Amino acid sequence: MPFSKQLEKIFQGKLWSFFGGIKPLERKSTSHSPIEELPIPSLITLPLDRHLGDGGQLLVRVGEHVKAGQPLTIPGGKRNVPLHASTSGEIIGIGMQVLPHPSGFLGRCITIKPDGLDEKVPDEPMADWQQRDPKEILERIRAFGVEGLGGAQFQTAAKIGAALEESTGDCNIFIVNGAECEPVATCDDRLMQERAAEIAQGIEVVRHILKPKAIIVAIEDNKPNAIKAMKEAVAEDVMVREIPTLYPSGAARNLIKICTGIEIPYNEHTSECGIVVDNVETVFAIKQAVIDGIPLIKRVITVDGQTLGKNGNALVRLGTSVRFVLNCFKLNPERRQRIILGGPFMGFTLPSIDVPITKSATCVYVPSYKELEEKPEAMNCIRCGRCARVCPSRLVPYQLYALSRAGMHKKTSSCGMMDCTECGCCSYVCPSRITLTAQFRKEKAILRLLDDNQRRNQRAQERIAARNERLAKEEEQRQKRREAAKARAAAQKEAEANMSPEEIEKKRAEAVAAARERAAAKRAALAQKNATANNAQGNQDNSNLVTQANTNNASNMAITGIKGLKANNLEAANAHDKANAFMAQSKDGLLVAAMMAQGGTSAMLKDKHLNLANKEQASNLNGHEQLLNEPQEKLPYSLRKAAIDKHAPAINQWRVFDKHEPDMSKVENPPAEGVYIPQSRPKTKSYLYAPEEDAKEKAKLPQALKKKTLDN
Incomplete structure (x- = not known):
């Protein structure tokens, strides 16, 4: 139509x-x-x-x-x-x-x-x-x-x-x-x-x-x-x-x-x-x-029930508790009083009345047992089909109930469980008093949980597939690099087969020289970068010191001292870098690093002596008090008044501990001479000792104690 x-x-x-x-x-x-x-x-x-x-x-x-x-x-x-x-x-x-x-x-x-x-x-x-x-x-x-x-x-x-x-x-x-x-x-x-x-x-x-x-x-x-x-x-x-x-x-x-x-x-x-x-x-x-x-x-919500002092319709603020609403309508509860949020069909019994009113709440129903009798215990389904005749969604509730109780969740989904509107018509007409709607709510929650798990598993599989694809691509690239390296090695071997030993040696020397040049260029670039950074910092420190000093001599000496300080610091840093490189490359990296670190330590000692010398020279100049009275946080650490050496002194000799015999004069009732004092040990079960160890322990005893032990 x-x-x-x-x-x-x-x-x-x-x-x-x-x-x-x-x-x-x-x-x-x-x-x-x-x-x-x-x-x-x-x-x-x-x-x-x-x-x-x-x-x-x-x-x-x-x-x-x-x-x-x-x-x-x-x-x-x-x-x-x-x-x-x-x-x-x-x-x-x-x-x-x-x-x-x-x-x-x-x-x-x-x-x-x-x-x-x-x-x-x-x-x-x-x-x-x-x-x-x-x-x-x-x-x-x-x-x-x-x-x-x-x-x-x-x-x-x-x-x-x-x-x-x-x-x-x-x-x-x-x-x-x-x-x-x-x-x-x-x-x-x-x-x-x-x-x-x-x-x-x-x-x-x-x-x-x-x-x-x-x-x-x-x-x-x-x-x-x-x-x-x-x-x-x-x-x-x-x-x-x-x-x-x-x-x-x-x-x-x-x-x-x-x-x-x-x-x-x-x-x-x-x-x-x-x-x-x-x-x-x-x-x-x-x-x-x-x-x-x-x-x-x-x-607006409706509050009704025979156990209330009054009933009616109320305009409530969202978030108001059900307890407050019931107090306003003068609840006189019965024993095991039921509080239903929503109507008698679409609503549910609250586990607690200290819950808020939300936008979905339309009614608070407080029935008495005369008004709404408690359902008796459910009996077995007789397959009468009344639930199917009143279902507005045209489902077969008794079939869905049987599948749900059997745990056949996929079949309940294929039979239209998610199409259920939870209207409660099936439970209302069921002669066996089966709570069909409650079972359907539980089943729908299970289906949502299963769908969520399935989506999680699917996302996990997609991540695993992407990871495997990435690993395969990386392995393919590595394989290509290996094949290229093999091809270069084969070409080099083929070229060397037609060359004399002198030519081979010359070619290898040229390759070593080229590698050394590349390494030297890298070191020079790194040193230039560090020097640029140090010069920038040094220039900033120098400008601060120049403006603070009163005389040109004092400022020049401070600048000279800082330049020496930067040079020594650079020397120490290079020493530590060399130590780290040796630790990474050499088999005996720790030993070599310890040897290389001595260069850094000596540089630091030079730095300390230079600082002391600079302080002594600056003390003889005019305006030295003004330089030292400047804020300490603006000066380099080595020029501050409270500067101390951060490094512990070197250990030249290990401490030797002497062994002394126990002083028995301080012991109350000391044992007489010649009396054997057995070594104390915790009491343990005899089967925890091996026979060989037990024999060794017995061999250490004096003859008199050995005989006494055998007698026992």
């Missing part, structure tokens, strides 16, 4: 249905509760896992004071957004904290101690957004931290940008998701009732970016007040559709099928097909970021 006819049906208001789905109890008791802004909590914890990425960096440190709306990170990659402070205060920690996840794992977080003033950075409204380029507006949306607030938390600017850049044609349809099919949650409903005009402004901003052919606001028919408010606020060409109440109609692919009749393949993104779906609260955040210039630092 041509798309033009399909678009015509959409304009006529036709609705389609998706495969599967269930109709659970709605439990929308808070739909009439107005949004209440909670006070500033005592601590703010902001996770960094979605706000850094590869190459991202922190902009703050512990101890700094921040204001509300101040950016805290520079994100890396296109899929991340910056993190903003949700209130003013002092950063008291950047470390690992418990994250809102069913496993309770840790992640890096920024902890802020609010000061209660709630100071914020100045707003940056974009008054001329209608004249701005779409890419500039998308950059503004990303810079102000706007992400999907419906639960998936996908980066909004990347999603809209994909519809502009990666789609085959222009954007065809923009759908505002106001279905809110999750039971208990009513935050989107209340937002549409109270902020419909601002949501309509956000729709106009997205219209300016995408220029879609059709704009649809999809709302379930159990929200009449929201439907009425949106119809009054939006423009005439924006279609407000009342869709049937069926879970999970709020999923992007299911909503597209309901509103357009188009099924998006699971291997493609919806925005790449020219259809963009955004939650109503995300559209409201776009309006605040572009028109008002306010970053995303707050969101």
